Amino acid sequence: MAERAITPAGVPQTYAQLRRGVEETLLKGQRAIEHAKLLTYHETGRLINEHVFVNGARADYGSQVVSRLARDLDLARTTLYQCTQFARYFPIVRRGGQFNWAQYRVLCQVEDDSKRLALVAAAIQHAWTTDQIIAEVRAWNAAPTVGPASDANSAALSSVEAPDLLKPIRGTPGLHLIVERASGLAVDLGFKLYWPLTPDQAKRFSKGDIVRIASDDSLRKVEDATKADLFTYDATLVRVIDGDTIVVELEVSPGVTHELKLRLRGLDCPEISTAPGRAAKRFVNDLLPPGTAVVLSTTKPDKYDRYLADIFVGSDPETFLNNTLLEAGYAVHYDGGAKEE
Numbered sequence: 101m102a103e104r105a106i107t108p109a110g111v112p113q114t115y116a117q118l119r120r121g122v123e124e125t126l127l128k129g130q131r132a133i134e135h136a137k138l139l140t141y142h143e144t145g146r147l148i149n150e151h152v153f154v155n156g157a158r159a160d161y162g163s164q165v166v167s168r169l170a171r172d173l174d175l176a177r178t179t180l181y182q183c184t185q186f187a188r189y190f191p192i193v194r195r196g197g198q199f200n201w202a203q204y205r206v207l208c209q210v211e212d213d214s215k216r217l218a219l220v221a222a223a224i225q226h227a228w229t230t231d232q233i234i235a236e237v238r239a240w241n242a243a244p245t246v247g248p249a250s251d252a253n254s255a256a257l258s259s260v261e262a263p264d265l266l267k268p269i270r271g272t273p274g275l276h277l278i279v280e281r282a283s284g285l286a287v288d289l290g291f292k293l294y295w296p297l298t299p300d301q302a303k304r305f306s307k308g309d310i311v312r313i314a315s316d317d318s319l320r321k322v323e324d325a326t327k328a329d330l331f332t333y334d335a336t337l338v339r340v341i342d343g344d345t346i347v348v349e350l351e352v353s354p355g356v357t358h359e360l361k362l363r364l365r366g367l368d369c370p371e372i373s374t375a376p377g378r379a380a381k382r383f384v385n386d387l388l389p390p391g392t393a394v395v396l397s398t399t400k401p402d403k404y405d406r407y408l409a410d411i412f413v414g415s416d417p418e419t420f421l422n423n424t425l426l427e428a429g430y431a432v433h434y435d436g437g438a439k440e441e
Contacts, residue, residue, distance in 0.1 A: 145187030163389030241429030264433040271332030278309040289352040343369030343380025365408035368434035380430040
């Protein structure tokens with residue numbers, strides 16, 4: 101008589117049992133991980149906010165604390181800032197979890213408490229996806245008088261399209277082009293600044309060479325560099341003028357600094373005299389307090405003779421300020437033509 105196979109306990113025999121087992125194990129586990137992440141971010145933000153509250157005698161103390169924590173703990177400053185927003189705007193996080201981290205992060209981009217609460221209520225009522233929440237938040241920030249409570253605007257809000265994002269321009273800081281000037285060969289430092297070559301250097305380099313300047317003013321040709329690497333600088337944020345205009349201090353060559361007002365490329369924020377314009381400036385101020393390290397790539401001046409810039413926060417190539425403003429609804433795509441009224 102053939103011996104009957106013995107099935108180990110707990111092994112699903114049917115597909116229905118397998119599906120139920122995977123659902124209970126994997127999906128419940130993922131939900132538990134997501135909720136644990138929410139609690140972690142929320143507690144991080146609470147700790148920072150309470151520390152700033154009891155120690156923040158100066159208006160910029162909070163920004164300095166976040167920057168210092170990011171540096172000391174090797175964390176993204178943007179993430180820490182989002183944690184403080186999360187804890188401030190949502191003091192209580194329900195155990196069931198109404199939203200995931202991505203959704204909370206987007207909802208935190210609405211500064212006005214009443215508008216944010218209205219969005220939260222609408223998102224719960226209509227079970228909005230993350231993409232739908234992004235569209236609604238963008239509509240709020242672009243036109244603060246419009247909201248989901250208005251039935252007349254419901255169709256307009258639901259038809260909001262994803263913003264036309266920019267392709268980042270980012271080269272390599274510290275590289276420069278040898279150009280021909282009336283007085284001879286020179287290093288193009290950018291911003292109409294030129295560093296003439298010595299007679300000896302002029303013998304060793306040619307027009308079109310890409311070089312790096314050492315601290316002793318010696319030049320080294322960078323063989324594998326291309327023109328796409330040029331006009332990129334390490335800089336420090338001096339101040340924010342409005343949502344799309346900042347002042348930075350950058351080192352054009354070793355020991356030579358230059359303070360410059362830059363306009364962000366490819367976008368336009370509302371005028372600073374309007375509530376949306378002031379909100380855009382606050383948004384950039386929170387992300388880039390004075391002294392923040394940035395990397396910027398510049399392109400030719402616009403019709404107002406302003407240099408256009410792609411701004412990256414710190415050394416993180418993913419934190420592209422231009423697209424961050426577009427995604428959050430604080431700016432619209434602008435190619436330099438006539439503005440729409």
